[in-house]
Structures are given as structure tokens and as C-alpha cells.
Amino acid sequence: MAPVKFTRKEIEARNHREEAAIIIDNVVYNVTEFMEDHPGGVDVLLNNAGKDASQCFADVGHSDIAMEWREKFVIGEVVDEERWPEVKRVVQEPPPAEPFSLTSLLNVWGPPLVLAGLATLVYTYLFPTA
Ligand code: HEM
DSSP states (O other), X not given: OOXXXXXXXXXXXXXXXXXXXXXXXXXXXXXXXXXGGOTTOHHHHXXXXXXXXXXXXXXXXXXHHHHHHHGGGEEEEEOGGGOOOOOOOOOOOOOOOOXXXXXXXXXXXXXXXXXXXXXXXXXXXXXXXX
């Protein structure tokens, strides 16, 4: 079935607690019921209600779970002549693991080993065995 099409003007009025819709990448979501359950809070959705929230949604770096979840709230799309370019999602890559090296080993174990050596020297100086 063809999706329901909305103009951006039509969405603008849905900007309050009783009726809230947002646009993300030209898809229209009804977030009225979802607002209370939103892990990011009610306010951020309410502030963006009636507007295009593509940039905000992408900036937060929403997880795949969020992407799946939002499908439940789709009510239509923006009319063809008012479509905007999609905003790329920032996928947060974990930093690459540091390869094992002598330098990293020394960085971790160097200071405690030096301290232990010094303590041994001081001890043998203070309490020399006969
Ligand atoms: C239907 C649309 C949306 C869904 C289903 C959704 C879902 C979620 C989920 C599941 C999280 C928890 C973190 C994660 O798993 O990514 C989250 C966090 C958050 N969301 Fe949304 N969200 C939606 C729209 C938005 C929009 C439009 C904004 C901004 C305008 C927004 C701002 C935030 C913020 C600020 C957090 C908290 C991030 C943090 O604590 O680090 N969300 N959202």
C-alpha cells in the first residue's frame, strides 16, 4: 500500500503533548504515545515535535534498537516535492585495540617495577645483613 504523504506544514501543527509528530529522513513518526517511554526523555521529543529532527536523531548516534523501535511509529512520508537529503547516522566505532608491544608493557609495569627496585635498595641499605 502506498504510504500516506504529508506536507511539512501539516506536521508543524502536531507539536504538543496530545499530538506529537516528528520527521526523520522524510519519514513521519507519531511519537505521542512513545514520548513517555523515550530513553532520551520527553523534552527532547517535545521540543522537536512538528519539526524535522533528522539531524538531532543522527547526532545522538541512536542504536540499531532505536532504529528498529521507531518503525512502530511510522505514519507516513513527506510529499515528494518537500523531501530533504538524508542525514547520515554517526556510527560510534570502538577505538582500535592497541597492539601488544614492549612499550605498552613497560608503560604499565615500568613505574611499579622501578618503585619496587628502589624500595629494595633502601631496605638493604637500612637493614644490611651482617
Ligand atoms: C521515534 C523516534 C525515536 C526513537 C525510537 C528513539 C529511541 C531511543 C533509544 C532506544 C534511546 C536509548 C539509546 C539508544 O539505544 O540509542 C534513545 C536515546 C536518546 N534519544 Fe532517542 N529516539 C527517537 C527520537 C529521538 C529524537 C528525534 C531525538 C532528538 C531530537 C532523540 C534524542 C535522544 C537523546 C538525547 C537520547 C539520550 C542519549 C544518551 O543518553 O546518550 N531521540 N532514543
